[in-house]
Amino acid sequence: MIGQVGIGIVCPYDFALDRELWRWTPPQANLLLTRLPYAPLAVTLEMVRLVGEPDQLLPATQQLLAPRPAVLAYACTSGSFIRGLDGEKALCAAMIEAGAPVAVTTSGALLDAITALGVERVAIATPYQTAITQGLADFLSEAGRTVVGGSELGLTSGIESVPYDVTADLVRRADEPSAEAIVVSCTNLGTYDLIAPLEQELGKPIISANQATMWSALRLAGLPVIGPGQRLLAV
Structure with a gap:
């Protein structure tokens, strides 16, 4: 559909719920997803710290810039909280540095x-x-x-x-x-x-x-969020 608003989503390499993100997405939005480089790790502190490194987000963000998304979101909770508030801010700063017009993380959301x-x-x-x-x-x-x-x-x-x-x-x-x-x-x-x-x-x-991530990203893009009966979406 011509005129759709792009929403860039950077995911950890093991993310498997693309379809769930689309369920919150209105028809006028288009999700643009990419993933961090694969690493053969279980979901442990080692893995969480890896996907929480700001340098990991630079190339992934750049992969999404050509379609000109209105906002970029890092859809990872543990990777965005594991280094505290300063770590979460550093991830947003890395996405902005790489060219994102606006950036949010799941933990920030x-x-x-x-x-x-x-x-x-x-x-x-x-x-x-x-x-x-x-x-x-x-x-x-x-x-x-x-x-x-x-x-x-x-x-x-x-x-x-x-x-x-x-x-x-x-x-x-x-x-x-x-x-x-x-x-x-x-x-x-x-x-x-x-x-x-x-x-x-x-x-x-x-x-x-995922709800908070999509709520935040779509609001930043000036778009509604689809989720009947969900309290967050009414505020």
Whole structure:
């Protein structure tokens, strides 16, 4: 369709949920995806630190510039929180340096979503091992949010294949009465069809990694986000 707005998405090399990102995308937007160079690593701190290096984003960003995207997003939660707030800012700066007109990361988008919802106390649900889950808790705490509970799956591979019922149980286990919202980490963990039903069940916002990424990127491009019943998209 002529006149579509390009949304550039840089993904980790193991990202497998392209179709999920498209589900939040309106007809007037066109997703332009690329991936970081492959590395034979499990989802461990070593891998997370690798995909969190700003230099990794320079060539990937440049691959997306020719179609002139309106915004670029780095769709990786752990890689964008593992070095804290300064590390997240460095990733955005690397994309801008490489030529991105506007840049956002998944972890930055999660913070923006938490702010937009007026939330201070959160629970976290992750597919990771404890060391990486702690990195998310530290990142949110550094940003002034209080992490009041959490759950994890302890996976180092196969995150993209986790079935919805397992993810739903993960979110329920993370919930605490004092949590004002639940943050669901990892862009390789499918959540689209779970968000609205779990929000109704638990009575609070569910903010997932892919949801926040697309919400932030599309808003920066001046476009709507498609996600019926999802609380974040109403703010």
